[in-house]
Amino acid sequence: MVVTTGHALYVPDGGGGFTRVPWERVLRASWQGDWLHVWGDDAEHHVRLVEPGSVPEVVQERVTSTVVVSRHFDLGRGGVRIVGRRATHERPSPAREELMWAMVFDDGADSEDPGTRAEAEQLLQAVRRQVGL
Template identity: 50%
Template sequence: MRLTRRRNLPDGLTLGRGERVLAVSGDTVATDAALHFQDGAAFTRLPWERVEQAAWRDGVLAVREVGGGRHSVHLSEPGSVPETVRERVTATVVVSTHVKLPGGGGVRIAARRPAKGSGDPRWTLVFDSGLDPSDPGLLAQAEQAMEEIRRQTGL
């Protein structure tokens, strides 16, 4: 991956200490720690472990956050940003599995490690469409399945 010099960064973007630039496209910057993009008048910093899914199509990088937030980032000259996003998001995934729940339907259980490699993995539960994640019984089943996966993997 080619590193990009900080002088090519968009005006108003501040990176964290030690954060290395990997790819730049206009007002969108991919670093070793996060995706930075213009969101109105300010920049949004989205750490890689918070990106559940990203897709590149027709000049738009569609990003879905863990927990449901969605962003559409238009890249007129994408350069290596889409490939860098894919590589960085994939690199954070430690475990990702779909578990069927006793009452029907299922849940995707994932563990993602922070991009800089320090810290414990962050676990997430993403329920199948039509399931209510606020249902205490359903949540208990999913958490029990997550604990079993944690035991099996030693995470």
């Protein structure tokens, strides 16, 4: 079982409780067979849902709704997607309006390579300047 709200996805934590994953922290999600796969900033979650109802559609809509800017760049050995996302806080405040930025590397890109990482960081800074955020 998972729970979706306007602010987060709640997935089983393996101990009878739930782990809260804010929508802006979901880097990628997919639905395969009976399984919902969610890759977050700091963890992966794989949940079997025999009766998913509208969960796949809600996950896609909520994650997509946080994206303000998304640009993909070819690094010659795979690529990187630079994503700026707005947080979905329960109690929004002007101090929380800053975008959260992420670099999502393609499967073929070596994100541990210092040269690849430096190139991606430069692209991130360029996108931030372009959008003025």
